[in-house]
Amino acid sequence: MKHNHIAGRWMAGGDGLDNVNPSDTTDIVGSYAVADGGMVAEAAQAARAAFPAWARSTPQQRADILDAVGSELLARREELGTLLSREEGKILADGIAEVVRAAQVFKFFAGEALRIPGEKVASTRPGVEVDILREPVGVIGIITPWNFPMAIPAWKIAPALAYGNCVVFKPAELVPGSAWALAEIVTRAGVPAGVFNLVMGPGSLIGDALVDGVDAVTFTGSVATGRRVAQRAVGRMIRCQLEMGGKNPMVVLDDADLDIAVDAAVNGSFLQTGQRCTASSRLVVTEGIHDRFVAAVTERLERLAVGHALKPGTEIGPVVDSRQLEQDLSYIAIAEQEGARRRCGGQRLTRETPGFYLSPCLFTETTNAMRINREEVFGPVAGVIRVRDYDEALSVANDTPFGLSSGICTSSLKHATHFRANSAAGLVMVNLPTAGLDFHVPFGGRKGSSYGPREQGRYAVEFYTSVKTAYVRAG
Numbered sequence: 148m149k150h151n152h153i154a155g156r157w158m159a160g161g162d163g164l165d166n167v168n169p170s171d172t173t174d175i176v177g178s179y180a181v182a183d184g185g186m187v188a189e190a191a192q193a194a195r196a197a198f199p200a201w202a203r204s205t206p207q208q209r210a211d212i213l214d215a216v217g218s219e220l221l222a223r224r225e226e227l228g229t230l231l232s233r234e235e236g237k238i239l240a241d242g243i244a245e246v247v248r249a250a251q252v253f254k255f256f257a258g259e260a261l262r263i264p265g266e267k268v269a270s271t272r273p274g275v276e277v278d279i280l281r282e283p284v285g286v287i288g289i290i291t292p293w294n295f296p297m298a299i300p301a302w303k304i305a306p307a308l309a310y311g312n313c314v315v316f317k318p319a320e321l322v323p324g325s326a327w328a329l330a331e332i333v334t335r336a337g338v339p340a341g342v343f344n345l346v347m348g349p350g351s352l353i354g355d356a357l358v359d360g361v362d363a364v365t366f367t368g369s370v371a372t373g374r375r376v377a378q379r380a381v382g383r384m385i386r387c388q389l390e391m392g393g394k395n396p397m398v399v400l401d402d403a404d405l406d407i408a409v410d411a412a413v414n415g416s417f418l419q420t421g422q423r424c425t426a427s428s429r430l431v432v433t434e435g436i437h438d439r440f441v442a443a444v445t446e447r448l449e450r451l452a453v454g455h456a457l458k459p460g461t462e463i464g465p466v467v468d469s470r471q472l473e474q475d476l477s478y479i480a481i482a483e484q485e486g487a488r489r490r491c492g493g494q495r496l497t498r499e500t501p502g503f504y505l506s507p508c509l510f511t512e513t514t515n516a517m518r519i520n521r522e523e524v525f526g527p528v529a530g531v532i533r534v535r536d537y538d539e540a541l542s543v544a545n546d547t548p549f550g551l552s553s554g555i556c557t558s559s560l561k562h563a564t565h566f567r568a569n570s571a572a573g574l575v576m577v578n579l580p581t582a583g584l585d586f587h588v589p590f591g592g593r594k595g596s597s598y599g600p601r602e603q604g605r606y607a608v609e610f611y612t613s614v615k616t617a618y619v620r621a622g
């Protein structure tokens with residue numbers, strides 16, 4: 148059984164939890180220890196005790212550790228990518244790419260550790276010097292979802308450590324394997340005992356204890372859990388950062404290049420089994436291109452190979468587990484009851500191995516008021532909304548409680564520019580899928596999708612540091 152890491156030691160805890168391969172439920176990836184609230188509190192205390200010394204460590208020491216983590220991830224990309232795909236169900240190429248992305252994030256923040264910004268500002272008073280300094284916040288609680296089991300932990304752990312914070316990391320219950328492997332690498336890279344702690348176990352059991360023991364919490368996951376985490380964090384007056392769901396629109400205008408639009412829709416809506424918060428689950432299409440677009444997307448979806456994540460040739464792996472599959476199937480049923488027309492897919496598939504296979508499902512004749520277009524399904528399911536023109540497309544695109552990502556396919560500079568300026572989302576894509584992001588620039592949304600400062604890139608410094616303004620009488 149793989150153990151939790153607390154105060155520099157590997158600790159068992161209670162019963163282990165089996166990690167099941169969604170491509171083949173007879174394949175148990177491993178058994179992982181489950182922490183209880185007491186162990187989480189112990190981890191938070193260990194992190195607090197380690198903090199003063201770690202906060203004083205040199206930027207070079209932290210940079211070297213993060214760089215070493217990145218190098219090991221890169222060297223082991225195939226092995227770790229295979230583990231990731233085996234436990235989460237994304238295809239092997241995507242599993243490997245995600246490990247590389249995690250490595251790039253660690254190397255990026257190795258550089259940022261050496262570039263912690265500060266400012267000197269002239270005082271309004273004579274003989275006074277003013278410095279604006281950034282200091283680490285303290286102990287950061289990190290709660291991550293199952294859909295990016297390496298990349299999301301990486302883009303939270305790396306900046307936390309780079310800026311001199313200690314960490315208590317709780318991965319999603321469905322993907323302890325990637326989290327444990329990452330933790331094992333971090334602990335061997337030279338972090339002093341207590342600086343980095345791993346606590347595995349169901350969020351419903353240990354989530355509250357985690358929020359209660361830290362100085363700041365960063366969360367990615369569902370809206371419902373995000374709200375709960377935020378309320379608890381605000382109750383303690385600690386800072387929190389939330390990345391939650393999306394109902395991301397991809398607008399396709401009459402003048403779009405059809406091939407680009409179809410590629411963007413198939414990729415953005417269905418690859419990685421649609422299990423991306425940036426997935427384009429609403430396809431907002433103008434009348435003149437609607438029928439050609441729907442026909443071409445349907446034709447591509449019917450050819451996509453759904454199967455075992457590790458099998459060569461597979462383009463879409465399984466849904467992550469039975470609960471998520473039930474959620475996808477229930478939204479498909481609701482869409483039909485509400486009058487949407489199922490153009491293709493939406494069927495449970497059987498393959499050589501028992502897994503949670505679902506064919507990619509496209510609905511047409513949908514309205515923006517239908518539940519399928521308002522609530523996050525988080526599966527290979529998208530609805531086409533037919534609109535008259537660009538103005539209606541923009542209004543439909545923005546009519547959502549979410550605001551993570553949005554996209555437009557058009558050859559009109561005027562409409563692309565207008566959309567970029569007026570889309571109410573944190574990420575805007577022109578002639579590109581709404582999902583699939585660079586690792587070195589800020590990531591986050593607006594409205595119900597995000598709360599708190601941006602993640603990733605240089606902007607991560609806002610969440611992971613605390614500003615101090617220092618006045619000194621000169622001479």
Ligand SMILES: NC(=O)C1=CN([C@@H]2O[C@H](COP(=O)(O)OP(=O)(O)OC[C@H]3O[C@@H](n4cnc5c(N)ncnc54)[C@H](OP(=O)(O)O)[C@@H]3O)[C@@H](O)[C@H]2O)C=CC1
Pocket residue numbers: 290291292293294317318319320321348349350351353354355367368369370371372373375376390391392393423424471474523524525
């Ligand atoms: N936007 C996004 O990036 C994601 C959205 N989702 C959406 O969420 C739905 C449910 O997925 P699920 O994995 O259950 O999402 P959750 O929001 O429940 O899980 C995200 C993380 O929060 C943890 N968590 C659960 N309950 C608590 C709690 N009370 N306090 C603190 N942390 C907690 C989870 O732990 P544990 O796994 O151990 O329960 C996990 O680590 C999906 O169907 C999808 O719609 C899911 C993943 C990512």
Ligand SMILES: O=C(O)CCC(=O)C(=O)O
Pocket residue numbers: 294295367422423424425426581582583584
């Ligand atoms: O689209 C991506 O590359 C990242 C998306 C993401 O972070 C998520 O789905 O949780």
